[in-house]
Amino acid sequence: MSLFSNKKKWERDFGPYLILVLIWGLFCAFGLRLWFLQIYKGEFFARKAKDNRLRRQSIYAPRGLIVDRDGKLLAINEPSYSLAIVREDCPDIDKVLLQVSKWTSIDFKKLKEIYLCGRKRVKSFEPQIIIPNLSFELLARIEAYAPHWPGLKIMVRPRRKYLQGPVLAHVLGYVAQASEEELNKDSELALGDNIGKQGLEYVLEKRLRGKKGLKQMEVDAVGRTLHEELIRPPVAGEDIRLSLELELQKKVYDLMKGRAGAVIVMEPDSGQILSLVSSPSYDNNQFVQGISVDNWRSLLKNPLHPLQNRCIQSVYPPGSVFKLVVASCGLYEKKVDPEKKIFCSGAYRLGRRVFRCWKKYGHGWVDLTRSLIESCDVYYYQLGKELGVDKISTFAKKCGFGRLTGIDLPHEKSGLIPDRKWKLKRFKEPWQGGETLNMAIGQGYTLVTPLQVARFVSALINGGKLYKPSLLAEEAKVGEEDLPFGEDIAQKIIQAMIQTVEDEHGTARRLKKKGVLIGAKTGTAQVVKLLSEYEEKETEEIPYRFRDHAWMASFAQKGDKRYVVVAMIEHGGHGGAAAGPIVRAIYDFIFDEWQHQ
Numbered sequence: 001m002s003l004f005s006n007k008k009k010w011e012r013d014f015g016p017y018l019i020l021v022l023i024w025g026l027f028c029a030f031g032l033r034l035w036f037l038q039i040y041k042g043e044f045f046a047r048k049a050k051d052n053r054l055r056r057q058s059i060y061a062p063r064g065l066i067v068d069r070d071g072k073l074l075a076i077n078e079p080s081y082s083l084a085i086v087r088e089d090c091p092d093i094d095k096v097l098l099q100v101s102k103w104t105s106i107d108f109k110k111l112k113e114i115y116l117c118g119r120k121r122v123k124s125f126e127p128q129i130i131i132p133n134l135s136f137e138l139l140a141r142i143e144a145y146a147p148h149w150p151g152l153k154i155m156v157r158p159r160r161k162y163l164q165g166p167v168l169a170h171v172l173g174y175v176a177q178a179s180e181e182e183l184n185k186d187s188e189l190a191l192g193d194n195i196g197k198q199g200l201e202y203v204l205e206k207r208l209r210g211k212k213g214l215k216q217m218e219v220d221a222v223g224r225t226l227h228e229e230l231i232r233p234p235v236a237g238e239d240i241r242l243s244l245e246l247e248l249q250k251k252v253y254d255l256m257k258g259r260a261g262a263v264i265v266m267e268p269d270s271g272q273i274l275s276l277v278s279s280p281s282y283d284n285n286q287f288v289q290g291i292s293v294d295n296w297r298s299l300l301k302n303p304l305h306p307l308q309n310r311c312i313q314s315v316y317p318p319g320s321v322f323k324l325v326v327a328s329c330g331l332y333e334k335k336v337d338p339e340k341k342i343f344c345s346g347a348y349r350l351g352r353r354v355f356r357c358w359k360k361y362g363h364g365w366v367d368l369t370r371s372l373i374e375s376c377d378v379y380y381y382q383l384g385k386e387l388g389v390d391k392i393s394t395f396a397k398k399c400g401f402g403r404l405t406g407i408d409l410p411h412e413k414s415g416l417i418p419d420r421k422w423k424l425k426r427f428k429e430p431w432q433g434g435e436t437l438n439m440a441i442g443q444g445y446t447l448v449t450p451l452q453v454a455r456f457v458s459a460l461i462n463g464g465k466l467y468k469p470s471l472l473a474e475e476a477k478v479g480e481e482d483l484p485f486g487e488d489i490a491q492k493i494i495q496a497m498i499q500t501v502e503d504e505h506g507t508a509r510r511l512k513k514k515g516v517l518i519g520a521k522t523g524t525a526q527v528v529k530l531l532s533e534y535e536e537k538e539t540e541e542i543p544y545r546f547r548d549h550a551w552m553a554s555f556a557q558k559g560d561k562r563y564v565v566v567a568m569i570e571h572g573g574h575g576g577a578a579a580g581p582i583v584r585a586i587y588d589f590i591f592d593e594w595q596h597q
Contacts, residue, residue, distance in 0.1 A: 055125050055126070055216070055217050056126075056214060056215070056216050056217075056231070057126070057127065057214070057215055057216075057217060058190065058212045058213070058214060059212060059213035059214060059215055059230075059233070059234045060157045060158055060212060060234065061158075061209070061210030061211055061212050061213065061234035061235055061236055061237065062077045062158045062210065062234070062236045062237065063075075063077055063158060063160060063175070063208050063209065063210060063236075063237045064207065064208040064209075064210065064236065064237030064238045064239045064240055065077075065239045065240070066172060066200070066208075066239070066240045066242065067239065067240070067241050067242065068241075068242055068244050068245060068246040068249075069241065069242060069243055069244060069245055069274075069473050070245070070246070071241070072246045073163055074162070074163060074164060074168055074172065074242070074246070075160060075161070075162050075163070075172055075201075076160075076161050076163065077158035077159065077160060077161065078158070078159055078161050079156055079157075079158065079159070080132075080133060080156070080157050080158065080159030081133075081134040081139045081154055081155070081156060081157075082129045082131060082132050082133065082134060082154070082155040082156075082157060082192060083100065083129070083130055083131040083134055083142060083152065083153075083154065083155070084127035084128055084129045084130065084152070084153045084154075084155050085097075085115065085127070085128050085130055085151055085152060085153070086124075086125060086126070086127055086128070086151050086152075086153055087119065087122075087124040087125075087128065087151070088124040088125045089150050089151040090151030093115065094112070096149060096151050096152065097111045097112055097115060097130075099149065100130065100131070100152070103138065103141055103142055103145075104131060104138060106131070111130060114130050115128070115130055117180075118130070118191045118192075121183065121190070121191045122190075122191060127153045127155055128191065129155060129191060129192035132177055132192050132290065133159070133289050133290055134154075139154065142154065157192075159194075159288060159289075160174070160175045160194065160201075160288045161285065161288070162174070162284050162285050162288075164246070164249075164250070165283045165284065165285055166253070166281035166282060166283050166284075167249060167250055167253045167281070168244075168249065168284075169199075169281045169282050169283065169284040170199065170276070170277075170278040170281060170309040170311070171199055171200060171242075171244065171276055171409070171471065172199045172200055172201060172284060173196060173197060173198030173199020173200060173201040173202050173284065173410075174196075174197055174198055174199065174201060174284035174285075174287040174288060175194040175195060175196050175197060175201050175287070175288055176194060176195075176197045176287045176288065176290075177192065177193070177194055177290070178193050178194070178195045182195060188209075188212075194288065195209070196208065197287065198284075198410065199284075199309075199409060199410070200240070200242075200408065200409070200471065202410050203408045203409060203410060204240060204408070207237065207238045207240065208237040208238060208240065209237050210234065210235050210236045210237035210238075211234065211235040212234055213230070213231075213232050213233045213234030213235075214230075214231045214232040215228055215229065215230050215231060216228070216229045216231050217229075240472065241472070241473040241474065242471055242472060242473060243267075243272035243273055243274065243470060243471055243472060243473045243475075244273065244274060244275060244276070244471065245274045245275065248265060248274055248275045248586075248589065248590070249274075249275045249276075249277065251275075251585075251586070251589045252265065252275045252277045252586060253277050253279070253281070255582050255585055255586070256277055256279035256582070257279070259279055259569055259570075259572070260279060260280060260304050260310070260569070260570040260571070261278075261279055261310060261550075261567065261568050261569040261570050261572065261579075262277065262278050262279070262310035262311040262314070262450040262567070262568050263275065263276075263277045263279075263311075263450075263565070263566070263567045263568075263582065263586070264276055264277075264311055264450055264451055264454040264564075264565070264566045265563060265564070265565050265586065265590075266454050266455075266458055266469065266563070266564045266565075266566075267458075267562070267563065267564075268457070268458035268459075268461050268462045268555065268562050268563070268564045269462050269562060270467065270470075270476045270477055271455075271458065271467025271468055271469055271470050271475075271476070271477060271478065271479075272469075272470050272471075272473070272475070272476060273407075273469055273470065273471050274563070276311050276451075276471070277311075278308070278309045278310040278311050279310070280302075280304050280306040281306055282299055282306045282307060309409065309411075310450065310568070310570075311449065311450050311451050312405075312407060312409055312411075312412040312413065312449055312450075312451050313411055313412065313413055313449075314413070314449065314450075315413050315415045315416065315447035315448060315449055316447060316448065316449075316450075316525060316549050316551075316568060316570075317442055317443050317444070317446055317447060317448075317525040317526070317527075317549070318442040318446060318447075318448045318453065318523055318525060318551065319441070319442040319443065319523030319524050319525030319526070319548075319549065319551050320375045320377075320441060320442055320507075320521065320522060320523040320524060320551070321442060321453055321521050321522075321523035321551045321553045322396075322439075322440075322441065322442030322446060322448075322523070323371070323372060323375065323380055323440075323441065323442065323521065324372070324456070324457075324460070324493055324497075324521050324553070325392075325395065325396050325399055325401070325456070326380055326383060326384060326387070326392060326440050326441075327368060327371070327372060327380075327383075327493060327496075328395070328399070328483075328485055328489055328490075328493055329387060329391060329392055329395040329396075330368075330383045330386075330387060331368075331485070331489045331492060332395065332484065332485045332489060333387060333391055333395075335383065335386045335387055336368055336383060338367060338368040338369065338492060339367055340367060340368075341365040341366060341367045341370075342365070342366065342378070342379055342382060343362075343364065343365055344357055344359075344362040344363040344364060344365075344366055344376050344377075344378040344379060345361075345362040345378070346359060346360055346361045346362035346378070347362075347378070348377075348378045348381040348382065348437070350381075350385070350433055350434055350437060351433070351434075353434055355377070355378075355381050355434070355437050355438075356377070357376060357377040357378045358375065358377055358524065359374075359376070362378065363376045363378070366379055368492070368496065369492075369495070369496045369499060372493075372496040372497065372499075372500060372521065373496060373499050373500045373503050373505060373506045373507070374505055374506070374507065375507050375521075375522060377441050380440040380441050381437045381440060381441070383440060384436050384437050384439060384440025384441075385433070385436065385437060385440075387436075387440075388436060389418070389419055389420060389431055389435070389436045389439060390419065390420065392436070392439060392440065393417050393418065393419040394419075395484060396417045396446075397417050398483070398484040399456050399459075399466075399483060399484065400452055400455050400456050400459070400466050400481075401415060401417050401448055401452050401456070402414060402415055402416060402417030403415075405449075405451055405452060405455055405468065405469050406468040406469070406479055407451060407468065407469045407470070407471065408470070408471055408472065409471070412449070412451075413449055415447045415448045415449055415452060416445060416446065416447040417446060418435075418439065418444070418445040418446060419431075422445075423435075423445070442523060442525060443525065443526055450566050450567075450568045451469055453551075453553050453566050453568075454469070454553070454564055454566040455467070455469055457553050457554070457555055457564050457566065458555075458564045459483050460483075460490050460493060460494060460555075461490075461494060461519075461555050461557075461562065461564070462562075463487065463490075464482050464483040464485070464486070464487065464490060465477075465480050465481070465482065465483075466479075466480070466481040466482070466483060467479060467480060494519055497519030497520055497521055497554075497555070498517065498518070498519040500519065500520055500521060500522070501518045501519060501520050501554075507521075507522040507576045508520035508521065508522050508552065508554065508576055508580060509576075510576060510580045510581065510584055511552075511554060511580060511583060511584050511587065513556075513584070513587060513588070513591070515558065515591075516556050516557070516558045516587065516591055517556065517557045517558070518554060518555070518556045518557075518587065519554065519555050519556075520552060520553065520554035520555075520583070521551075521552075521553050521554075522551060522552055522574070522576045522579070522580070523549075523550070523551030523552070523553070524548045524549070524550060524551070524573070524574050525548055525549040525550075525551060526548050527545075527547070527548060527549060527571065545571065547571035547572065547573055548571070548572070548573055548574070549568060549569065549570055549571060549572065550567075550568070550569040550572030550573055550574060550577070550578035550579045551566075551567070551568050551579060552565075552566070552567045552576070552579035552580055552582070552583045553566045554566070554583055556587050556590075556591075558591055563587075563590060565583050565586050565587065567579040567582050567583050567586075569582070
């Protein structure tokens with residue numbers, strides 16, 4: 001009874017105080033929480049509230065235009081529509097993605113994968129692009145239902161368009177969506193951005209891209225824009241003028257249809273390129289819009305490799321075109337008396353091995369000039385033996401072979417000028433005398449690009465200057481180097497090239513044109529040792545993969561205008577017969593049509 005009485009007394013005496021303490025504690029907790037939210041974290045939450053009302057969005061900058069030397073448009077921008085999702089406005093992401101899948105017929109799992117991959121790069125209130133290129137039909141369908149799906153947003157961006165497509169694909173390259181690795185490397189890039197992947201688009205990416213702008217938008221509770229304010233205007237990319245001449249490029253492209261190979265037209269006195277064609281080509285617009293799996297596989301499986309720029313990325317044995325280098329080396333090393341004649345019987349013996357001339361019964365007595373006019377192999381077998389591999393290799397490298405030209409295109413190959421050290425390292429075998437003879441006629445291990453040949457021929461006739469080949473109109477005479485020999489030697493080679501066109505027995509006589517001074521050197525480069533069963537057959541009767549490559553390296557002058565044209569036709573057969581008509585047609589266009597337009 002006393003315990004009960006004590007408890008009742010305690011509740012009567014202290015109960016009110018306990019309740020007061022509890023009320024006071026609760027008040028302090030609320031006050032402390034209020035101080036924490038309003039004062040300590042006040043600025044943070046104020047900013048968050050503002051973010052819910054005000055959103056910032058990038059304004060895409062138009063990519064710089066690309067034009068030819070006369071200002072004709074080659075690469076432009078056109079409006080493109082993308083579908084984006086704003087996570088903050090989507091209470092059910094899966095439901096939204098499922099609806100998008102129904103509209104576009106894109107698999108839901110793929111859309112979810114795109115969404116999950118990109119969400120870490122985009123804030124919840126910013127648009128996250130899930131479909132970069134919408135067709136007009138899809139755009140219309142989505143726009144019709146957009147009010148019912150406030151989390152979806154149509155984005156308008158500039159998209160690249162190449163007006164000439166395959167005609168300039170290997171020069172311009174293309175832009176495509178930046179990969180995860182590229183996004184990580186460049187802080188200026190955002191999810192869904194397109195960047196240069198190939199060609200000049202890749203090399204000049206920083207100049208062409210421009211700077212994004214920024215706008216601030218006031219939105220309501222469902223994400224509708226109520227007001228916009230421009231914070232920073234976008235800055236367009238730099239416009240680029242090329243040295244290429246569009247009409248000439250189109251003409252060369254048409255001439256190369258149905259053939260695999262490369263053609264280069266260059267101004268020898270500046271190093272500027274007027275036309276650069278690699279055939280076959282591809283449509284670079286496919287990559288901008290997102291190339292389909294089937295089209296991509298078709299390009300990769302094409303045995304003629306249309307994605308490869310044969311002007312700079314393919315290397316070939318130069319064949320008899322290399323005799324220009326060996327003849328120059330012989331004169332420089334004083335191993336050649338231009339007037340001295342040797343007898344070509346159609347064969348040259350070295351030890352127990354016999355090396356054949358292309359002319360079965362030989363050329364008879366030939367001097368230096370006649371050896372180039374008729375492309376006598378025996379003359380160069382003997383000269384190669386006298387010079388040796390070391391002198392030829394060193395000299396050829398000084399003439400620009402075996403190293404990059406420096407052109408502003410990606411993935412250029414340097415080719416190969418072999419020497420003793422290279423063979424020992426590559427094959428663990430010493431150099432053989434017969435390999436020097438093969439090298440002297442542009443066969444064996446020697447490999448060059450068509451652009452290297454064009455650069456060398458240009459230097460022959462411009463006073464010995466090896467300019468960097470340029471595709472930009474603003475670049476003239478860049479990277480000047482000197483050939484290892486003087487004007488006296490160059491003139492002997494030039495006169496022989498002119499006679500190769502003018503002489504009735506010259507291998508390039510089909511280039512002869514009234515009123516135009518033309519010099520040339522043909523080349524027939526053996527790909528594989530021809531089986532005996534095909535030795536007497538015409539080119540058309542030989543399986544394609546066994547046919548020789550056909551070269552024509554030339555220059556032409558009329559008045560104060562000079563041009564270099566180099567053509568290489570894969571498996572074309574004889575240089576004069578396969579490459580000659582193409583080069584002649586180019587000169588006809590240049591001197592009869594182009595200059596009169």
